[in-house]
Amino acid sequence: MKKLFSALLITLMTCSVAMAQKASSGENITITANGITFTMVFVKGGTYTMGATPEQASDAKANEKPAHKVTLSDYYIGETEVTQALWVAVLGGDNPSEYKAPGMPVELVSLEDCELFVEKLNALTGLKFRLPTEAEWEFAARGGTKSRGYKYAGSNDIGSVAWYESNSDNKTHPVKLKAPNELGLYDMTGNVWEWCCDGYGPYSSAAQTNPKVSDDNADANVTRGASFSNEPKDCRISIRSFSPGYISPGLGFRIAM
Numbered sequence: 679m680k681k682l683f684s685a686l687l688i689t690l691m692t693c694s695v696a697m698a699q700k701a702s703s704g705e706n707i708t709i710t711a712n713g714i715t716f717t718m719v720f721v722k723g724g725t726y727t728m729g730a731t732p733e734q735a736s737d738a739k740a741n742e743k744p745a746h747k748v749t750l751s752d753y754y755i756g757e758t759e760v761t762q763a764l765w766v767a768v769l770g771g772d773n774p775s776e777y778k779a780p781g782m783p784v785e786l787v788s789l790e791d792c793e794l795f796v797e798k799l800n801a802l803t804g805l806k807f808r809l810p811t812e813a814e815w816e817f818a819a820r821g822g823t824k825s826r827g828y829k830y831a832g833s834n835d836i837g838s839v840a841w842y843e844s845n846s847d848n849k850t851h852p853v854k855l856k857a858p859n860e861l862g863l864y865d866m867t868g869n870v871w872e873w874c875c876d877g878y879g880p881y882s883s884a885a886q887t888n889p890k891v892s893d894d895n896a897d898a899n900v901t902r903g904a905s906f907s908n909e910p911k912d913c914r915i916s917i918r919s920f921s922p923g924y925i926s927p928g929l930g931f932r933i934a935m
Contacts, residue, residue, distance in 0.1 A: 704720050706754075706757075706862075707720070707754065709803060711767055711768055711799060711802050711803060712767040712802065714761075714763050714764045714767040716757065716758070716761075716764055717758075718757070718935055719861055719863055720752070721753050721817065721818050721861060722752055723749070724750065724822065725747060725748065725749040725750075726747070726750075726825070727747060728745065728747075728816055728817075728916075729744065729745040729881055729916055730742040730744075731745055731827075733828070733829050734914055737911045738914075738916065739917070739918075741880065741881070741918050742881070742916045742918060744881055746881060746882060746886065748813045748817070748887075749885070749887045749888070750813060750814060750817055750887075750888055751888055753934055753935065754934060754935040755810055755818045755932060755933070756934070757862065758783075758853035758854055758864050759784075759872060759931065759932045760783065760784050760931055760932060761780065761784060761853060762778065762780050762781075762782055765784040765787075765795065768795055768798050768799050769795060769798055774786045774787060774925075775850075775927070781853060783865070783869055784930050785850060785925075785927045785929055785930045786926065787873075787929070787931065788923060788924075788925050789873055789921070789923065791925075796933060806935060807933045807934070807935050808934055808935065809873055809875040809934065810874055810875065810932070810934035811874060811876055811888075811934075812874045812900045812918075813888075813889050815866075815872065815902045815903075816915065818861060818863055819866040819903065819915050820915055822860070822861050824861060828859075829914055830910075830914065830915055831903070831915055832857055832859030832860065832866070832867070833857065836913060839857050839858075839859065839867055840856060840865070840867035840904075841868045842867070842904065842906060842908055842913050843908055843910075844909075844910075846869075846906035848906065848907060849927075850870060850906055850927070850928075851869060851906070853865055865903075866915075867914075867915065868904055868905065868906060868913055869903075869906055869930075870905050870906070870928055870929055871902065871904060871926075871928055871930070872902050872903045872930060872931050872932055873900075873921075873929070873931040874902055875893070876890055876891040876893065876900045877892055877897075877898070877900070878896055878898045878900050878918075897922055898920040899920060900919075900920055901920060901921050902919070903917075904917055904919075905929070906928060907928055
């Protein structure tokens with residue numbers, strides 16, 4: 679047992695050193711958890727305008743205003759939504775999703791389910807995964823410092839980057855079938871809404887650095903990105919929604935680090 683523990687500890691320490699080296703060089707990171715491999719995309723920090731920016735035009739809703747400046751430090755975010763294969767590899771047991779296939783996003787998961795997944799994944803890898811903040815999610819969806827100012831995540835042509843009302847056949851689809859955005863992130867528009875760690879609340883006009891809205895006193899957590907059942911105006915890059923705790927076949931998540 680001591681030998682097994684020592685081997686595991688050495689593996690985790692080696693993994694952590696390798697991650698630190700890649701982080702300093704701004705590289706993406708590929709990780710394997712119980713045989714399932716996934717990629718975390720490096721997002722170089724920067725300052726951007728969050729919310730109802732000009733390309734959102736008259737479709738912008740009141741809860742996307744006022745647009746405001748946000749500055750973020752470097753971070754990582756999942757290349758894709760967490761898949762059913764990764765979910766089962768980390769947690770074991772049954773797959774909760776309504777639309778089942780290993781390469782499809784896991785759905786019908788609550789915020790507490792996502793937090794349990796993160797806890798188990800951290801224990802398995804020795805790393806520090808978490809849900810993204812809402813500001814991190816939007817910056818990544820916009821393409822970070824490589825943004826070209828698109829209305830949707832990766833294009834002004836929603837059909838090229840998203841599964842949505844008109845092309846989804848009213849169900850989820852495997853990740854990475856549509857084109858990625860400027861950072862190489864897939865399905866940040868459509869397929870499933872994605873949990874964020876922030877509690878839902880109104881925007882402030884003040885400039886902010888690494889903002890996170892506490893969910894301690896919030897009635898609901900933010901969800902972003904829209905799903906397979908939404909029409910284009912509700913799939914825009916700045917669209918915000920929230921969940922007071924329900925689960926849905928149109929709601930999943932991606933992880934950050």
